[in-house]
Amino acid sequence: MAADQLHLVGTLLPLQLDGYRFCFGSEWTAQRGKAPTTPERFLASGVEENAWRLRFGEGTLDVSQWETPKRTRTYPLARVYRLLQSPHRRGALIPAVKDEGSGLNPDVLGLDTLHLLTLFGVYAVVGHYLGARGETQKRRSGEEVLVLRDQRLDFEAALTKLEVAAAPEVSVVDWNRGEVDLFAVSLERSAAAYRRLHEQTGVPLTTVASCERRLAVLHDGGLPAYVRWSDRFRLRSQHAETVSVQPKEHLVGPAAKVLVDLRLDCDLGAGEQVWLHLAPDEGWVVGNQVFVLEKKANPSENDLLGAIFKNMAFRSMKVENVTNPVHFGIGATYETRTGACWSLCPHLQECLVERFSSCRFQPLAPHNAAPTFPQRSDCVSLLREGAANGFLTFVVGLRGLSEGDESAIQRTILSACGVRQWGPA
Numbered sequence: 001m002a003a004d005q006l007h008l009v010g011t012l013l014p015l016q017l018d019g020y021r022f023c024f025g026s027e028w029t030a031q032r033g034k035a036p037t038t039p040e041r042f043l044a045s046g047v048e049e050n051a052w053r054l055r056f057g058e059g060t061l062d063v064s065q066w067e068t069p070k071r072t073r074t075y076p077l078a079r080v081y082r083l084l085q086s087p088h089r090r091g092a093l094i095p096a097v098k099d100e101g102s103g104l105n106p107d108v109l110g111l112d113t114l115h116l117l118t119l120f121g122v123y124a125v126v127g128h129y130l131g132a133r134g135e136t137q138k139r140r141s142g143e144e145v146l147v148l149r150d151q152r153l154d155f156e157a158a159l160t161k162l163e164v165a166a167a168p169e170v171s172v173v174d175w176n177r178g179e180v181d182l183f184a185v186s187l188e189r190s191a192a193a194y195r196r197l198h199e200q201t202g203v204p205l206t207t208v209a210s211c212e213r214r215l216a217v218l219h220d221g222g223l224p225a226y227v228r229w230s231d232r233f234r235l236r237s238q239h240a241e242t243v244s245v246q247p248k249e250h251l252v253g254p255a256a257k258v259l260v261d262l263r264l265d266c267d268l269g270a271g272e273q274v275w276l277h278l279a280p281d282e283g284w285v286v287g288n289q290v291f292v293l294e295k296k297a298n299p300s301e302n303d304l305l306g307a308i309f310k311n312m313a314f315r316s317m318k319v320e321n322v323t324n325p326v327h328f329g330i331g332a333t334y335e336t337r338t339g340a341c342w343s344l345c346p347h348l349q350e351c352l353v354e355r356f357s358s359c360r361f362q363p364l365a366p367h368n369a370a371p372t373f374p375q376r377s378d379c380v381s382l383l384r385e386g387a388a389n390g391f392l393t394f395v396v397g398l399r400g401l402s403e404g405d406e407s408a409i410q411r412t413i414l415s416a417c418g419v420r421q422w423g424p425a
Contacts, residue, residue, distance in 0.1 A: 005257040006283035010317035021388035026082035059166035063087040068098040069109035078305035091123040097190035099207040101147040111192025116263040130154040134201030146203040180268040224271035238277035258283035286418040329392030335396030339371020
């Protein structure tokens with residue numbers, strides 16, 4: 001293993017989540033659950049609506065809409081986390097392209113996203129935006145630019161697809177394979193729709209040129225060529241995410257940059273192996289054990305849910321190139337909070353019962369004289385989620401701490417994990 005890098009390669013198989021214990025709430029599991037939406041009501045959905053329970057004959061489909069196909073914007077992975085709690089068939093309604101104007105490159109759906117959702121058992125229903133309004137926006141530089149606002153999907157076309165996806169005889173693999181097969185058609189429809197929106201609003205858009213470049217690759221070499229072409233850009237993005245690595249004094253052992261390459265093990269007819277390239281935030285080595293962490297500073301609940309979703313994938317991968325034990329975890333730090341706790345602490349259940357009135361884990365007791373992190377319900381839920389499912393989560397309040405204190409606390413937690421027997425509490 002390189003002295004300044006952790007590079008993990010593995011395979012992600014279809015996930016088995018029957019025994020997973022969710023500790024964050026979801027609209028799909030509220031007291032009465034989500035009320036069914038009629039087809040007529042769905043067609044009249046406003047731009048602010050993004051979740052529906054649809055019934056078609058004997059089939060029920062719970063649907064969550066993504067605002068953009070890009071996984072790192074507007075928290076789509078948090079929406080999938082909540083959707084996974086649905087007792088019914090699960091669908092993600094995703095625009096193939098989203099262009100907001102202002103000269104920026106549009107967000108375009110990746111085939112890796114379709115494969116990833118398949119492994120989570122989620123039906124990916126690809127749509128396109130049909131309506132929007134133009135608006136003048138002032139940049140930080142003072143320059144005024146035209147942008148698109150209140151973009152609305154073609155709900156009529158989406159409803160037709162959703163009804164087919166809800167049919168009991170249609171499997172998630174069959175459905176998502178069909179969306180991969182129609183990927184070029186989805187790009188063409190998006191390009192045509194944004195061409196019309198440009199004519200209607202006058203907002204300069206780059207979608208048409210972007211789609212034409214992608215369609216040229218698809219027409220010349222088919223899906224296999226497109227997979228190879230787009231994979232080069234995703235690899236470049238993965239490496240760009242590791243430019244801001246954690247300082248080495250934050251590490252128990254020699255690792256700074258973390259790269260994870262996941263082979264997505266489902267055949268959707270792309271004709272080429274599809275990979276998911278990710279760059280977790282931190283890599284630590286404790287003895288012979290490797291810790292790969294998603295580390296969030298002052299996170300919202302959606303930040304945490306997105307991290308948990310990725311953690312599900314990481315922990316389900318079969319690591320193929322590292323013989324050391326590899327553990328995937330999530331850390332959250334809060335500038336205005338005090339105290340520290342970790343999900344695999346042998347005393348956590350007692351602390352939960354006693355509302356963290358005292359700390360029985362002596363190495364962290366000096367930092368927990370009067371912890372305020374338990375005042376945040378999402379902090380407590382994060383700890384519960386890790387404890388219930390046997391993976392590391394930790395919370396550190398940074399108020400009054402130096403950077404060295406933060407490093408020492410994290411080093412203490414990881415060192416304690418290195419000798420703990422892993423498994424759900």
